[in-house]
Amino acid sequence: MSKTGKISKFSITNNIRKLRFHANEMTQQELADKTGVTRQTIVAIENGKYVPTLELAFRIARLFNTPLEEVFSFNSEEDPNK
Amino acid sequence: MDNKEKQVLVTAISMILIFGGYSLYVYNNYISEDLNIINDFKFWGKAFLILIPVSIVAQIIIHIVFAIINKIVTNEDMPAITDERDKLIELKTIRISHWTFLFGFFLSMGSQAMGMQPWVMFLTLILSGFISAMVSEVARFYFYRKGF
Numbered sequence: 108m109s110k111t112g113k114i115s116k117f118s119i120t121n122n123i124r125k126l127r128f129h130a131n132e133m134t135q136q137e138l139a140d141k142t143g144v145t146r147q148t149i150v151a152i153e154n155g156k157y158v159p160t161l162e163l164a165f166r167i168a169r170l171f172n173t174p175l176e177e178v179f180s181f182n183s184e185e186d187p188n189k
Numbered sequence: 190m191d192n193k194e195k196q197v198l199v200t201a202i203s204m205i206l207i208f209g210g211y212s213l214y215v216y217n218n219y220i221s222e223d224l225n226i227i228n229d230f231k232f233w234g235k236a237f238l239i240l241i242p243v244s245i246v247a248q249i250i251i252h253i254v255f256a257i258i259n260k261i262v263t264n265e266d267m268p269a270i271t272d273e274r275d276k277l278i279e280l281k282t283i284r285i286s287h288w289t290f291l292f293g294f295f296l297s298m299g300s301q302a303m304g305m306q307p308w309v310m311f312l313t314l315i316l317s318g319f320i321s322a323m324v325s326e327v328a329r330f331y332f333y334r335k336g337f
Contacts, residue, residue: 144272147191147333151274156336160273 117183119158123149126171126178142166192267193275193333195259196252201326203251207244208319227308237315278332286325293317 127133135153139146142163151157159167168175190198215236219226226232256267271279297313 143270144274145193145268145270147193147268148272148274150191151336154336157274163273 117181118155120155120180120182121152121178122180123153123167123178126173130171138167138170141170191333192259192265194330196255196267197326197330197333199251199255200248201323201330203248204244204319204322204326207247208240211240211243227311228306230307233308233311236311240315278329278337281332281337282325282329285328286321289321289324290317293320 123138127135127138135149136146139149142149143166144163148157148159152159164175164179168178171178219232260266293313294317297310297317300309300313301307
């Protein structure tokens with residue numbers, strides 16, 4: 108990011124855990140099965156260790172019937188040196 | 190520790206056991222009897238060609254046994270699918286493994302350029318193959334555990 112824009116650091120957070128809870132306490136395994144990934148990948152996404160591809164992000168959002176922005180949030184910091 | 194991490198550990202440990210066992214077998218049965226054999230190209234050709242299928246078959250058997258034991262102990266099935274995260278980790282580890290092996294390949298060719306004996310080249314090649322595979326498993330474990 109720093110090569111082309113002013114954003115130096117960014118993080119992507121998500122509300123998947125909360126959305127699962129509101130979806131009849133859906134388990135990680137159920138979400139994994141419905142989105143075609145392993146439970147370990149869902150665990151990694153929830154813990155912020157893995158940022159999913161756009162395809163998987165849309166699949167998760169569609170499953171919860173919510174816009175993508177309500178599932179994932181993009182947080183960036185402006186680089187003070189730029 | 191999840192199943193993917195356990196699988197990586199099993200692969201790494203079995204790799205050490207297979208490579209160590211095979212090296213010991215070759216040393217005891219061939220090299221210790223006639224030290225001159227280490228400069229014989231035919232010997233190294235056979236050693237490489239036999240190690241590859243032996244290693245593949247042993248890895249398959251070890252993983253089947255591990256999956257059975259894991260199912261009995263934890264009552265969990267091994268993941269049947271390979272998803273996007275697995276594929277990304279695979280790509281990253283292949284790249285690390287490739288560069289490690291390439292470094293070993295340059296060392297082995299360097300040994301010949303410096304006029305060393307042929308066994309140095311073959312030993313460097315076989316060791317760089319083993320080390321690159323180990324580095325790849327360590328990287329895989331790191332990516333599964335810490336993320337990327």
